[in-house]
Amino acid sequence: MKRKILLTLLLLHAVFPCAAVAAQWSSELQYGRYYPELDQWRDYYGRDRAPYFGAAMAYRWFSFLELGVEAGRMHDRGRAILASNNTYAGSVELELYPVSAQLQVNARFAAGQWLVPYVAIGATQLYYRQIVVGQEKASGRVTGRLLRTGLAFNMNILDHRAAAYMRSGYGITHTFLQLERRQLTADTDTVALGGEVALMSLRFEF
Amino acid sequence: MYGFVRMSCLGLCVAVTFPVFAAKQIDVAKNSNNAEIQKIIDDASAGDVIVFAVGTYDVNLQLKSSLTLRGAEAARTILKGVKNGQPALLIDGVTNVTVLRLTVVNAETGVTVRGGSSDVKISNNIFQLNSGGTGVSIEDSADAMVRNNTFHGNGTGVSRTTGTSRIEYNIFSGNRRAITVTNADGINYNCFAGNTDNGEAGAHAVTSSMQPGYANSGAGDPELRDFHLAENSLCIDLAGAPATDAIDGSTLDAGAYGGLDADPLPYPVQNLKWDVTPNNGTYDISLNWSANNSYLVTRAKDPGNYLIYYNSDTSGAPYANTDKVAAPTTSFIVHGVTGEVAVPGDPVISGVLPASQELTVSWSEVPGASAYRLYYVAPNVTEESVVVDNGTSYTLKGLRNDVEYSLEVAALSAKYYYLTVVVEASPELLAGREVFHSDFAQEQKAMIGEKVEGARSAAVTGTPERLQPYPQLANEGCFIATAAFGYYDAREIKPLRQFRDQYLLPYAPGRSFVAWYYRQGPVAARWLHRNAEFKPAVRVLLAPLIAVAWCVVNWPLFSLCFLVGVAMVGARVLPWRRYVQGVAS
Numbered sequence A: 001m002k003r004k005i006l007l008t009l010l011l012l013h014a015v016f017p018c019a020a021v022a023a024q025w026s027s028e029l030q031y032g033r034y035y036p037e038l039d040q041w042r043d044y045y046g047r048d049r050a051p052y053f054g055a056a057m058a059y060r061w062f063s064f065l066e067l068g069v070e071a072g073r074m075h076d077r078g079r080a081i082l083a084s085n086n087t088y089a090g091s092v093e094l095e096l097y098p099v100s101a102q103l104q105v106n107a108r109f110a111a112g113q114w115l116v117p118y119v120a121i122g123a124t125q126l127y128y129r130q131i132v133v134g135q136e137k138a139s140g141r142v143t144g145r146l147l148r149t150g151l152a153f154n155m156n157i158l159d160h161r162a163a164a165y166m167r168s169g170y171g172i173t174h175t176f177l178q179l180e181r182r183q184l185t186a187d188t189d190t191v192a193l194g195g196e197v198a199l200m201s202l203r204f205e206f
Numbered sequence B: 001m002y003g004f005v006r007m008s009c010l011g012l013c014v015a016v017t018f019p020v021f022a023a024k025q026i027d028v029a030k031n032s033n034n035a036e037i038q039k040i041i042d043d044a045s046a047g048d049v050i051v052f053a054v055g056t057y058d059v060n061l062q063l064k065s066s067l068t069l070r071g072a073e074a075a076r077t078i079l080k081g082v083k084n085g086q087p088a089l090l091i092d093g094v095t096n097v098t099v100l101r102l103t104v105v106n107a108e109t110g111v112t113v114r115g116g117s118s119d120v121k122i123s124n125n126i127f128q129l130n131s132g133g134t135g136v137s138i139e140d141s142a143d144a145m146v147r148n149n150t151f152h153g154n155g156t157g158v159s160r161t162t163g164t165s166r167i168e169y170n171i172f173s174g175n176r177r178a179i180t181v182t183n184a185d186g187i188n189y190n191c192f193a194g195n196t197d198n199g200e201a202g203a204h205a206v207t208s209s210m211q212p213g214y215a216n217s218g219a220g221d222p223e224l225r226d227f228h229l230a231e232n233s234l235c236i237d238l239a240g241a242p243a244t245d246a247i248d249g250s251t252l253d254a255g256a257y258g259g260l261d262a263d264p265l266p267y268p269v270q271n272l273k274w275d276v277t278p279n280n281g282t283y284d285i286s287l288n289w290s291a292n293n294s295y296l297v298t299r300a301k302d303p304g305n306y307l308i309y310y311n312s313d314t315s316g317a318p319y320a321n322t323d324k325v326a327a328p329t330t331s332f333i334v335h336g337v338t339g340e341v342a343v344p345g346d347p348v349i350s351g352v353l354p355a356s357q358e359l360t361v362s363w364s365e366v367p368g369a370s371a372y373r374l375y376y377v378a379p380n381v382t383e384e385s386v387v388v389d390n391g392t393s394y395t396l397k398g399l400r401n402d403v404e405y406s407l408e409v410a411a412l413s414a415k416y417y418y419l420t421v422v423v424e425a426s427p428e429l430l431a432g433r434e435v436f437h438s439d440f441a442q443e444q445k446a447m448i449g450e451k452v453e454g455a456r457s458a459a460v461t462g463t464p465e466r467l468q469p470y471p472q473l474a475n476e477g478c479f480i481a482t483a484a485f486g487y488y489d490a491r492e493i494k495p496l497r498q499f500r501d502q503y504l505l506p507y508a509p510g511r512s513f514v515a516w517y518y519r520q521g522p523v524a525a526r527w528l529h530r531n532a533e534f535k536p537a538v539r540v541l542l543a544p545l546i547a548v549a550w551c552v553v554n555w556p557l558f559s560l561c562f563l564v565g566v567a568m569v570g571a572r573v574l575p576w577r578r579y580v581q582g583v584a585s
Helices: A002-015 A041-045 A160-170 B002-021 B034-043 B479-485 B494-504 B508-530 B532-554 B556-584
Strands: A025-036 A050-062 A065-082 A087-106 A115-132 A138-154 A174-186 A195-205 B025-028 B049-052 B055-059 B067-071 B077-081 B089-092 B095-100 B103-105 B109-114 B118-123 B126-128 B130-138 B145-147 B150-152 B154-160 B166-168 B171-173 B177-181 B191-193 B206-208 B214-216 B226-229 B273-279 B282-288 B305-312 B321-326 B331-337 B349-355 B358-363 B371-377 B384-388 B393-397 B405-424 B444-456 B460-462
Touching (some): A041 A087, A160 A174, B025 B034, B126 B130, B126 B154, B282 B405, B282 B444, B331 B405, B349 B460, B358 B405, B358 B460, B384 B393, B494 B508
Parallel strands (some): B055 B077, B089 B109, B126 B150, B130 B154, B171 B191
Antiparallel strands (some): A050 A065, A174 A195, B349 B358, B358 B393, B405 B460
8 A cells, every 4th residue: 555655656746747846844723613413412512513723734745735644622511411300410521632644635736826726535533532520531532534625825925025024034935824624524333523624724835 | 128139049049059068978888999989089079078887998099179088987997008009098289188087008108198288187097008108198288287196017107208297196106217207397296106216206205115005906917906095005195285085085195096086986896705504404605705905995993894785596786685794804604595496397308409429409498497407318328417507408419329319308496696795985984975885796696505406308319320421432441440440530540541651552562452452451341340349359459550550650760770670680589599499409
């Protein structure tokens, strides 16, 4: 498998030599809303979403292809139930930490392209921790997968002077504002912990 | 006719305008904040008297013209300055202002008079601002009057940088510097005692290196400061002073409790305590309290009195019973009270709300009950109870989940007496005048005899149960240890978990072991749950592992040295034993 990936990359490099780029690293800061797949989430946590924060790092072989890793955190606080009379009681905290490795394809055809659609697929290790006040914690992890689709707006074209300053001062060649929707699938034997995430992120290319 | 009309108009004008200018008293409620008090001042009319209720107020106030600020009781009406560079009271560019019967503490400056303010009178106040503070600072005023105040424990008592404002009949004690002025004019009849430096003492001064003799200077507890003068104080009846006291009509005393505007009320009794003892079928209630050391009370001839007030079953004034003892006696016994009380009825449990390890029990109120006893018992567990003094609901905590508890409630009633003491100033001092009494001391609630318990309510059951979170996630903790010690977060299991995270998971062999354990562990844990009698044995077997894990996690270097040492000793001992065994054979 590793050999196949390596050969594919070499082949791509041979076919698209002009697509090789000087800027090879990128980072992202992400903020968004996590919409869990669980259908009773709202009943227990009061709303159908939870805040999500994340950060990502990627290496680009070509302008249209990159390999990256990212980590995020989702946290929410809700209630538990007493099974005997089905009443809500107590307090529960749930934390999810997805850690992903992913391959991203950017529809990028020119350096100054202002709108770049992208799609990414990846593998995720979702770590969870659940704290019920007065009871023991539950923690563990589950393996899942990730599908990202989004649009990246090149912010360099909005302010060339600021872009030049970012390049000379910090080595940031491009800054993108990304709007993204992602599907995270991570199922334990009994629980689907995944969901959809609506994200806004800032991407810096070095 | 013309004169009649003219006079009628004048009369009508007076009638219309008089209510507008009529001076009035405005009460400052206890616990008012600075903004609320400042608004009262800003809204006050000329001639109004603003009276602070007994209490403590955090203030930085700016006064306006034609106002009087007065404390209800000098010792217990406390203005606490906020240390922000501003004085507690600022008198700036105004006229006709009086500050009377207040205690000022904790400010950088107590009162600042500036901006050419005139007709300012600061009288019968107490200033105790600590060594960095200045009691009164007269920065720009020609005719301010600082009279009959007590300045104790300040950096500077009074500072006067301009003019000849009068500083007279005050007590300065324990200050780093009593008076700082540019000339001696207007400084008369002050009493200086125990200051580091008196500064300009002026004319007719009484001076001493000792304290002046206060009833209670607050050295033990500043909240109990009482600057009434004690018997034989050097500041009583200032020789030659051309004025008299309102309190006893004699020659004027220096300090906050002298002169015509002095607060005549004695300081209330402190540290009132009680004890109940049986006495031939009845009970005696013994009371004792701290003495009031003011000379108003302690005079050898015709001393003041302590008035004892008490009620049975009802708190607060009016009190049905009164007794009196003369100072210096500071104790009293109420003889022959009975503790008989009717047996209360039985309550009804109206609800039991379960939670994890908890049951909240509610019941009906029983007339005459002063408390309730809640009984709870589970199978194979001894019955326990808790007394609930307030309310008709209680949450039992620390119960076992999934165990049914039986609950009963009984009402308790008891006989209570409510007692307090009042200080009455010496009648001799008050001959022909109003008799002055202190406020009530803190009321005491004394229980007579034993509580009587009524019949128990009908039993109701409740079962605490585990909370079920959503979603229900599996725990991948240390299965066997968790099963053995009962719960995931047991203190004993943490070293094993830390050892796993630090020394196994980072390395491939360790990860393989953990993966194997995660496959096999749950099977062993389930067996242990089914055979709980083996849990103690497993705990014993795990103990050395836990100890080693704890040492490795917390003392890694020591553990490494220890293991190397053991290995070296082993390496040396093993050949030697073989050698010995070879020789022997």
